Amino acid sequence: MKRALARLLGCLATALCLLPAAHAQSDYPNRPITLVNPYAPGGPADTLARELAARLKERLGQPVVVENKAGSAAMVGTGYVARAKPDGYTLLMGTSPGIVVGPLIERTTYDGLKDFDFIGLVANQPVVLVANAKLGIDNLQDLVERARKQPGKFNFASAGTGGPTHLAGEMLRRRANIDITHVPYKGAAPALQDLLGGQVELGMLSVSPALPFIKDGRLKPLAYTGMRRSSLLPEVPTMSEAGVENWNEISTWYALVAPRGTPAVIIQKLSAALTAINAEPAHRQFLAQQDGSIENMTPAEVTAFAQKDKAAMTELLGALEMLVK
Template sequence: MNMSIRLWSAALALLCACASHAQTQAQAQTQPPAQAWPARAVRIVVPFAAGGPADNYARFIAQRLQESLGQSFVIDNKPGGGSVLGTDIVAKSPADGYTLLLMSNTHTVNETLMAAKPFVLMRDFVGIAPINYSDLVLVAHPSVPANNLKDLLRLAKERPGKLNYASSGPGTPYHMAGELFKSMAGVYLVHIPYRGSSGARTDVMGGQVDLMFDAVTTMAEVVRAGKVKAIATTGLQRSNVLPDVPTVHESGVPNYEATIWLGLMAPKGTPPAIVARLNEAVSKIASQPDVKQQWGKQGATPMVMSPTVFEKYLQDDIAKWSRVIKTANIKAE
């Protein structure tokens, strides 16, 4: 009896092993090797609404990747939950190089701001390549008695809590830029959150709010029209769009930098050869003179990094915004 049980157990184990091997072989046959990638269309999930800057740059990159790699790159907008909905879709997708994530510094902020989300960025994704970054500009209503950052810092320290700044909502890049500024400059400004940038922008121009961090390209014409004053831009280098406006970094808050940047990631486990090929293709696109010129007019600067350097950049950005969020006790809505 015992002998029969052992024989049946051995036979069952052999059948399971054969079935597992057959399944592995079948998967290998249906999934082309990394060097054959891409053999079909690639989906880029954009966890933001269609028509915004992230969506526009994603479509630009998708078209250039299609031209470079010979397969369609399809944009799939999945907004919701502060980028969490679309990002989670990619996190749960096969790691085969056919589903990618268009991400931004919203994701590195959310690592601390939304700690209970269903994924962890650096655990569930692998960095492919950055795309570009865009500067912000700190503007003030003309009634604010400060024409440059030195004046504004003096005013803020003389009147702690009397100046305020608008943003498009808690945890947004514009809010985070303001909180980083407060922390690094040692000043206290009151945050006035809005549900979107348009209302915030309108009230700054109308004088209901004193200050705002906003996209350079959006505010450039408003500055030129004299409806607001440009105090400083937020990159380490001056903006091509407002080259006469100094940076926060050069005007009294050394090493201050708060930009909006974009990049590509893939589910963890994506073959390194596919990651390397995508990185090479995106880097070539970002380095092309016509791309630099076109993006420069839009206030964006190309970014080129290896996957390893990009992942280090992501880790540093997560740590940077974690400090700001904890210091300011920022809570997600």
């Protein structure tokens, strides 16, 4: 009888200890949330993070403060969130370079998949292959034929080594069996400057920064790296449509993620908020202007999405001998 009573009292004590935590989860959020952007202010990720923060505030009823923690191709900010308390008050604008590519090519303090709980996909931004219009290259097939006749003649600019703009060019090189040389830049702006000036012939770039020069005729769009055409460039074929076989989509994707161990009830509440935001016409229009597609995914689906991307990038980076030893 005494043992049974002791066990009962022990269970009651445990339940009482858990009550504050359970209440905190059901009451979430009851104070401001920090959304970490692992890039510098003013860039595409920052613009997207601030748009998302404003709309999350409306849905959750608490301020969502964007904190920029740039450095090491998104790995500084990503690592910071991996070490944060898993209580839902520190979130990350996770990106493909920080979550997938970075840990594959450098030793990091975190595992991009194991150290995070994925909430949902915020946006997906593929890349466009463009050529200086003075080259007179009208389509991808024209480029492939000329590149095969003159191996090593053409260079392609990217916004940085290891990012989607670089890896999209490397995949094209391998899939189309052409010899083109990568020229990395520190961002899209200097890459565009040299591309327009003729110092490089080709560019793999996000659509938004390249679009004004496509519209004024100085750049010729040849192909889009997504699986569907861009709404901003509906006349430009995808790589697959342009004849590149076995094309794997390469894009800059943004996911809302939390430190591993964040309570499931909080993950689900944030997932529901993101789904509701994605249905807002004003938000959809905003993303369309950024060439960002909306793909509603459950936490399990976005986790599988990141795992698939890691498998594809592991294969490509292995072929390029860029995997960390």
